[in-house]
Amino acid sequence: MRVVGVIPARYPSTRMPGKPLAPILGKSMVQRVFEQTSCAQYVDDVYVATDDERIVHAVTSFGGRAVMTSSECASGTDRIAEASASIDGDIFVNVQGDQPFIDPLMIDECVQPMLDDPDLPMSTLIHPIHRPEDLSDPGVVKAVTDLHGNGMYFSRSLIPAPHNDVAHTVYEHVGLYAYRRDFLITLAGLPQTLLERVEGLEQLRVIEHGYRLRCVVTACKDNELSGFSIDTPADVKRGEAMLKERGLE
């Protein structure tokens, strides 16, 4: 099985144009994601999928590989599906371009069930929510899974709803995905679905069309760092502070 990490990286951004090139303690965000992804044991190859020559240039100058994709891609999945046409691989991992501190272990955790179960089309990660304020935050996406660990539903509402004071775990979804090559093409061709539009959650398309989406509970402890997303210049400052706090600069 050839496992390829693909990092979708768009140049335009309303809050932070050229975001993938923003330096974090002197190293660009896209290079950080690239290096973290390359550290994953199962990953054979890493590509940046972008819509802009400036990003291609930056990636090739630190020794990485980039593929140009259309600026029309509506989502990261579409961009990876397009990129996969020119890349040799069996399993593609979608590593978010705005999560520069992603733990390579998480990438391996996400790929594992795809290696174990050749019929599984797609997998992703979840982790238990510990902060009470996250439970009511619609920005924190919750996931419920069946007895085999397949995602049943993802919501910005609190699921499961706590009704009987029974101790239970609420999981947050981590936006890291692995797809089997064929399924990536299938998925990009599937029509948008109602719940996907209403909740604004792309992964619901998979569920609504009846495909299995395995959810692995990550063993990664420092979710604050590994799941940290950068959307604004203030986030860059915060990210730099987090690295320093942990002695990782």
Added chain:
Amino acid sequence: MNRLGTTTGLKSVAIIPARIGSEEVHAKVLTDLGGKTVIEHVYDRVVESNAFDDILIAADDNLIIDAAQAFGAGTYLTRGDHICGTDRCAEAAREVFPDADVVVNIQADEPFINPKMIPLVVTPLQNSDEWDMTTLCCLSPEGSNRESPFTVKIVRAPNGRAIYFSRSMIPFPRYEENTSYVQHIGIYGYRMQQLQRFANNGPSALELAEGLEQLRALELEMRIKVEETQLDYPRVSIDTQDDIDRAQKLVAETQRKTGANS
């Protein structure tokens, strides 16, 4: 009463599970509503649906069994430690109707259930092997009790498959404010084998967290077809003294209108 059954050769039975204990009202299903107990109202509506080869009341106490026999219903005395109505149905079905193909679970505490709704959970199981289970829903208009945790919401796939049931607001309306909500109506149809599989597995994590037995079926990867209906009925489920008062008023009004004394 063998209307749907004879056309397909599948044996369909209805089971009304009832228990004597309840947090707020003891023996609530034996409450009198205009001269009939709550459970007799339910039974009469199931008979009226004309959808079954057989109908059974499955209760955990002889008080209910005696009352049911007095109005001529078939009965079965179950164990007292079932955690939900489906587990009670599974025991009764196994013992009384081992040859049934389709079992329908009708709640004993909803005296105004519309008989026309009941066949809707039978037909999909007779017409297609695709489904393990069935249930009902209606679209809930703006301003109804959609935010109440006692209103159970459903999200469905485009083919009508239940994705999840919750007491939370699902879907969360991030982008389209005018989404109509899908409200669950708690009648279930099961394929016999799946009913037994449900009972053999014991309560699941999500079932216990939300207090919704149907989540066990989803966690077991059962395919539940959610039939949508526009048929309506007064949603009074007998849980509190307030519910009893409302139900008695409704029955009195109906009797006044029809002049009937049933």
